[in-house]
Amino acid sequence: MARGRRALVLGVGGLALALVPPLAAALNQPFYVDLFRRMMIFALAAASLDLILGYGGMVSFGHAAYLGIGAYAVGIPAFHGVDNGFVQWGLAIVASGLAALVIGAISIRTSGVYFIMITLAFAQMLYYLGISLETYGGDNGMRLARRSLFGPVDLTNPAVFYYVVLVILVLCLVVGGHVVDSRFGMVIRAARSNEPRARAIGFSPFRYKLAAFTIAGSMGGLAGALLANQTEYLTPDFMHWTRSGEIMFMVILGGMGTLIGPVVGAIVLLLLEDVLSALTAHWQIVLGPILITVVLFARRGLHGLLAGARPRDG
Amino acid sequence: MHTITRAVLVGLLSALAAAPAAAETVKIGFITTLSGPQGAIGEHMKSSVELALDHLGRKIGGLDVEIVYGDDQVKPDVGKQLADEMLKKHRVHFVAGVIWSNVMLAVAPTVTGAGTFMIGTNAGPHELAGKMCHELFFTTSWQNDQTPEAMGKYMQDQNLTDVYAMAPNYAAGKDMISGFKRYFKNKVVGEVFTKLGQQDYQAEISQLRAANPKAVFVFYPGGMGIQFLKQYEQAGLRGQIPLYSVYTVDEISLPAVKGAALGQFETRYWSPDLKNEANQKYVADFRKKYGKAPVFYGAQSYDGIMLIDSAVRAVKGDLTNKKGMIAAMRQADYKSTRGPYKYNVNHFPIQNFYLLKAVQAADGEFAMQIQKTVFENYKDSYAAECPMKW
Amino acid sequence: MNAALVLEQTLNGLQYGVMLFLMAAGLTLVFGIMNLVNLAHGSLYMVGAYLATAFAHWTGSFFLGAVLALPATLLVGVGVEVIALRTLYERDHLDQVLATFGLILFFNELIAILWGRAAIYTSVPPLLGGHLRVLPGVPYPTYRAAIIVVGVAVAILLWVLVTRTRLGMLIRAGASNRTMVGALGVNIRLLDTLVFGLGAALAGLAGLIAGPIYSVQPGMGEEILIQVFVVIVIGGIGSIRGAVVGAVVVGMVDTLGRAFLKPVLSTVVSAPAADKAGPALASMLIYLLMAAVLFFRPEGLFPARGRS
Incomplete structure (x- = not known):
């Protein structure tokens, strides 16, 4: 049931997002192509976090680290004259996956708030590492001279880049959906609800959890590569702990353990930020209570509100 | 019908006539x-x-x-x-x-x-x-480097030596120190980069005292500067070792540090006076x-x-x-x-840079005051790399 | 690197550890009893600093300001607990992290609206303004020495409170089995509010002490908060003893790392390499320490008893 509904939502949502560039062109408002592209990139980051947070119950407070690694995997080759997108994005996926493998191998041994803090600690270390990379701009970060090159696919065209991001997002959601519904995903979810039982029926949750953590890291890295191209600029600030908090909030706002929810969460949060900050410099005094209210009263996020009172699967 | 056409025409014409200004x-x-x-x-x-x-x-x-x-x-x-x-x-x-x-x-x-x-x-x-x-x-x-260059020039002109330099460990901090050293050629006895956003400088101040410098040059913008100045004064170093800075004391931080900044030297292209x-x-x-x-x-x-x-x-x-x-x-x-x-x-402007000092005015308010001109019509060091011609 | 300097830096490390302890004690108590991860603990520290400054300005005395600010911060803490946080105790850590993250945004903006975004003026009280001669040639700020004294006094008081009083007994009992304490007829809600208020007052105390040496501005709480979390995670969450040990260890490691890592490195590698690596490594040191501690002891150095 969950799979069928997700496919439907994915189809309709993807179609709606696909209509943004022609609509923006018709209304002569090309800005919305940029805005929605940025939202989809954060949506990808949020969905990747949802894989481990929503399904695996692993509250990673350092997910922005992979965003940063992915961005640097684009920026550093570009700095040395390698503009090939396949190399850059491939490196982003591999490097952030490897980082997640190492971080996960150490962190998954802990649980609860210790897990939250140790993932945060690793992200902080990478943040300070980024600041000390003088060749690559240190704290200032560096400009990306040009977007990644993919032969005839020209990312400097806003609409083309938009569709590339959309296709990647939909693909990742489809793959993610298959992962969570697979035997592998079942083990992860079982480990979340009752780890000793999962172990008792013969699974070693550690390896499965670590694999999920690595996949999520890779997807986060890919989002980072996209973000570097979107901004044409990258800084260690991509890895700051408040970013990790924002991505986490996108997941919760949208509804965790749903994959689609975090996408909605990312879009709504960034839209709120854009609208509120245009209204008042004190927009955070509005955003803060909204955050608290969502946590207190809309426990299953916007997805829960929209989908009605269905029990959370998993 | 006729009147309507005419009204539209008149409207169009007047709109056209007014267009360059009103539109x-x-x-x-x-x-x-x-x-x-x-x-x-x-x-x-x-x-x-x-x-x-x-x-x-x-x-x-x-x-x-x-x-x-x-x-x-x-x-x-x-x-x-x-x-x-x-x-x-x-x-x-x-x-x-x-x-x-x-x-x-x-x-x-x-x-x-x-x-x-x-x-x-x-x-x-x-x-x-x-x-x-x-x-x-x-x-x-x-241009970012000009202000520390001016301070380097001034301190060189004063023939100060055994200078201890401090800045946060990030790109701007490094640029400030290297800009300073472009004009300051005397001895630098210590160069310390602290954590970005650091609150407590007591450890660094102890190291500083132990190095026994004749002058200190720092770059600590925003909150970092406020904390550094307070702690420098509390360590009893104000009045003992003169402190020179860039982008550390300004009209935003002065009301928060008041006396702890008294006598501080800064370089800048502008001052309220x-x-x-x-x-x-x-x-x-x-x-x-x-x-x-x-x-x-x-x-x-x-x-x-x-x-x-x-x-x-x-x-x-x-x-x-x-x-x-x-x-x-x-x-x-x-x-x-x-x-x-x-x-x-x-x-980028070709402009003067001045030496400023934090003083207490007659009404009790703390303010920056121009002491002398360090650079006249000063050009930045990167203009030669700019291919633009005019 | 002479002996006097090492001693002075050790004193600095201890003093920094004491500051961290005042923050960590409240945070770890709240975590221990209510199982609440409170990111907004830093906001209470900020509130304490602002209230103390405002009261000191109003009364003209730092000490009167401090005396008024403590109960005021306690009240703010109780208010936050009753209005927003009470419902969060039964939730998972994730909800708590997010809701209290929202509180941070709220408090920072509220302070910015009330006092402006620029830092406000605070100063050391004249009585504590001078220097002590701890060693020949090494003047140590009296105010910093006073911080050490206050911190040690608070640690002792807390120890007495937790081990020698009825309230302390309830706190210990609540930390190991909350449901059982409730079942025994103890008003657990009142206990929660009391403990949270106590934690808030301790954070406020840290804030008002920090005022004269740090910059009092919106967002000042977050700069110290992350380090405080490192402290309680290293020490073991819920354990006062852990908070003491964690705070001193983190204070020492951070201070000594900042002071001596570069000179020590330069004896091993070339001087320019040490110049580059030293500051970067010093910034990361406490996080490395935390990762290492958790690698060997996934529940910190002093896991609270009765919790899994």
């Missing part, structure tokens, strides 16, 4: 940091922009003006998004502002790449002064309207609006005449708060 509104996008702890700087900039518009009768070059403010949250990607929004949604003619070098490096190429003017009113990263200079990019501030007509008017009216002393971030932003006004005025409101506006801006033909200045080939 145009100058739109300016102003990007700065308004939220969070760094919002204090952004507030000063925004207030000064509003004051400039007051002084211009809410007109730019005689045209109506619409201004859109954007809050970059000190994040380059947010700054870039704001620039895109201003360019593509609000369709602004000018983007101005920007405090941070990294935000500027993300914003400026986006704006100039879209064929729109970028008027920087604070950040002056060396890239934009050198290889990345652009005919649509102007700044009313300075600069004696020229435009500056005195700016300072007096700023105090009257906002009840506090203005700071250089504000003076630069005020100048930015005045520069735009001078350009629009020069082309008689024809905002499509970008060549004409570039030519006009290159003249810097407006009443700047720093006094008259010229633009270098890279569109």
